[in-house]
Amino acid sequence: xxxLTQPPSVSVFPGxxxxxxxxxxxxxxxxxxxxxxxxGQSPVVIIFQETQRPxxxxxxxxxSRDGDTVTLTISGxxxxxxxxxxxxxxxSSTGVFGAGTKLTVL
Amino acid sequence: xxxLLETGGGLVQPGGSLRLSCTASGFTFDSYGMTWVxxxxxxxxxxxxAVSGSGVTTYYADSVKGRFTxxxxxxRNTLFLQMRGVRxxxxxxxxxxxxxxxxxxxxxxWFDSWGQGSLVTVSS
Numbered sequence: 238x239x240x241l242t243q244p245p246s247v248s249v250f251p252g253x254x255x256x257x258x259x260x261x262x263x264x265x266x267x268x269x270x271x272x273x274x275x276x277g278q279s280p281v282v283i284i285f286q287e288t289q290r291p292x293x294x295x296x297x298x299x300x301s302r303d304g305d306t307v308t309l310t311i312s313g314x315x316x317x318x319x320x321x322x323x324x325x326x327x328x329s330s331t332g333v334f335g336a337g338t339k340l341t342v343l
Numbered sequence: 344x345x346x347l348l349e350t351g352g353g354l355v356q357p358g359g360s361l362r363l364s365c366t367a368s369g370f371t372f373d374s375y376g377m378t379w380v381x382x383x384x385x386x387x388x389x390x391x392x393a394v395s396g397s398g399v400t401t402y403y404a405d406s407v408k409g410r411f412t413x414x415x416x417x418x419r420n421t422l423f424l425q426m427r428g429v430r431x432x433x434x435x436x437x438x439x440x441x442x443x444x445x446x447x448x449x450x451x452x453w454f455d456s457w458g459q460g461s462l463v464t465v466s467s
Binding site: 238267268270272274279280281282285286291321323325327329330331332333334335336337 | 378380386387388389390393402404405438440443447448449450451452453454455457458459460
């Protein structure tokens with residue numbers, strides 16, 4: 238089965254830039270999506286179709302690609318950005334999520 | 344994009360059955376695919392099952408295929424997940440999610456609304 242790989246955790250000081258990579262076999266052939274999930278809340282899409290931000294998502298969230306690795310970048314990280322971040326792609330009409338990365342704002 | 348409310352979670356014994364429901368509002372229900380996603384304790388999100396807007400086409404994760412059935416009643420704006428033969432590793436918070444497309448699983452599809460989640464605990 239298809240797998241997406243993310244680091245379990247990333248730490249950053251407020252105001253710094255956080256980067257969260259997500260890699261998978263032939264991921265360059267797929268669109269990727271990113272969801273932010275805070276404890277006790279529902280997940281929220283923050284990036285769709287590779288680089289697009291939904292209305293209401295701050296500009297500090299962006300995504301880029303380098304081959305089979307996509308990277309979520311949070312510029313000027315704020316304490317409110319502390320959450321789990323999950324990348325997601327499709328493989329033969331089956332949804333696949335990465336295991337999630339816990340972002341800690343120190 | 345809409346509001347989703349899951350109900351039906353609870354404690355169920357191994358091998359037992361449970362049906363989750365998800366009531367939708369704020370959007371034209373039959374114009375969008377719908378999906379169940381779960382999160383086991385301490386684990387990441389896991390895609391479980393999806394159904395097309397018409398209800399004709401369904402998709403399942405290998406981990407639940409043959410045990411779970413996804414369906415929808417478009418006249419009642421409600422999504423269902425019938426769980427049978429549950430196991431301890433089915434313990435999770437189950438979220439219903441609205442797909443951005445009528446046919447789920449296309450490369451340009453994503454989940455643009457999520458419910459608050461319903462906890463299912465499988466234990467004797």
